[in-house]
Amino acid sequence: DIQMTQSPSTLSASVGDRVTITCRASQTVNNWLIWYQQKPGTAPKLLIYKTSSLQTGVPSRFSGSRSGTEFTLTISNLQPDDFATYYCLQYNTYWVFGQGTRVEIK
């Protein structure tokens, strides 16, 4: 089974910061990697699909990249609305989520 190791579990940052969240797959998932944002009490929201494609309506300060089996979500110029929990999801073999990264106010 594919495991997705997401880090860090919590990240403290300030408005205007550049933050990076990483997901490492236990084996290749090609580019079949998605990023979601979730706020308390609400359903996840699609941010990025196929590793680096921005979902319609998502601000361009969000970006995704890949190096081998390591995937990165970068938020440049962090905004107040960005404080939330972020999850990666691989779908190369069935679907497996990372454990989540909570981005909190420093």
Add this chain to the structure above:
Amino acid sequence: QVQLVQSGAEIKEPGASVRVSCKASGYTFTSYTFSWVRQAPGQGLEWIGWISTSSGNTHYVQKLQGRITLTTDTSTSTAYMELRSLTSDDTAVYYCARDDGGGITDAFDIWGQGTLVTVSS
């Protein structure tokens, strides 16, 4: 607009079964598949199953095999998730999600609002 509306919260005793519904609107139901995802209190997201709305084919997470059944009713554009032999470990918010597999995003692009299932005696 495109939306998924789920049934309301449930409280069940251990050993019981629960069925959660997810009614789709605003798009052609059979053009997309569905996945179901759950989230235990304070925990992360867990994919639990997938169903094709056209063929009825399903895939389930191994840990729930034998206890979970996903179905769809194309006449009412509704997807269902049934979970049997409930334990306290099944207490969670259950989400349905439209799966754009093979489409533009290949992602779970539209989500229901979630249904809280509480298992307690």
